[in-house]
Amino acid sequence: MVIAVVVLAIGTWIGWPREGGPVDPTTQESAGALAPGAQDDFGGPAGTAAENDDTGRPSATEEVDGQPAAGDPAVEVSAEPDFDETAPSEPVEATWDETVRTAARDAAGATITAFAATDRSADDWWSGLEPLLTPQARPVYQDVDPRLVPVTEVTGEPEVTDETSTLLAEVAVPTDIGSYTVLLTRADGAAPWLAEQIRPPEGS
Template sequence: MVITVVVLAIGTWIGWPREGGPVDPTAQDAGVAAPGGQDDFRNPEGTSDDPPEAGAPVTGPVDEPVDGQPAAGDPAVEVTAEPEFDETAPSEPVPATWDDTVRAAARDAALATMTAFAATDRSAAAWWDALEPLLTPQARPVYQDVDPRLVPVTEVTGDPEVTDETSTLLAEVSVPTDIGPYTVLLTRADGAAPWLAEQIRPPEGS
């Protein structure tokens, strides 16, 4: 009887933890605190994994956007910008007509064109700088490479005269020069646009 009591006491003493209470044989399998204050992490297969380090990022399922919708917690998107309008859109063209003011403008445009064209004593660059703004975009490539030394006219000798005003957007103006009358074909985009030279025609037979 005494021997049995001693054996039981020794067995109890062996199973008793050095710190804390008696060992729970199911503690390790349940993933709870084990003797010595250490946690025993086990996965479902029963194999031990190392405990996560302090500060390590937590991995796991996160809320992701679905079909372009913001994820949970994201602020709602608000559209506060006002729609922009194209301020450079062309306006309605101004109707073109003929009157004394329009005729005077056509004569002045033809006179300025012929004066610049006849200024053959200038350098090629200066000659072109004076003539270019008076020409239409289509005429500029035609006259850009003209050598002013080869231009036969050198002087305007009289007042221009409108000779054709059949179209309200086209005009022919005759300009007297020292070698005969030049014809300047003018055009404009609408009634408010300036006259520009499309062609500078020399006298017939020159």
């Protein structure tokens, strides 16, 4: 009886695995398979990229909803800057010659003629005088009442009385109440003469 018990114990010990208890054969067969939803060695879902594309899902290089896929460089299109082709050129050197003197005499004569047109309405009087004045002089003469202007006509040829500066000129203009002095200025040698001041005769 004792011998039978010993033999049975030895047989049981030989058939029992050394570590972890009995081995399930089905466990050994499935040890190399991935469970559903498991990840492969690359950290993504099991299967190749081609297999994923076959499922209908977009690959990494396809567009989604018309937008470039992640990783594609953004394309920026910008128009070339506009260049101002009408930028002012270099100023023209101003000098004195007979052509310049004639232009100064004509500008002064036209200014006094417009200033003396007192028979016109205030609006018409100003419309005739304004273009002949500098931007600085226009606010000074804009509110003048032409009915208070004493001169009525130019009676002689204007004469340049001061040409010290190439950009400034004084011109005397004879009128029916004496000689008016018109101070003219210009921006450069190509710019027109404009009236800066209209000085009445002394004592008038």
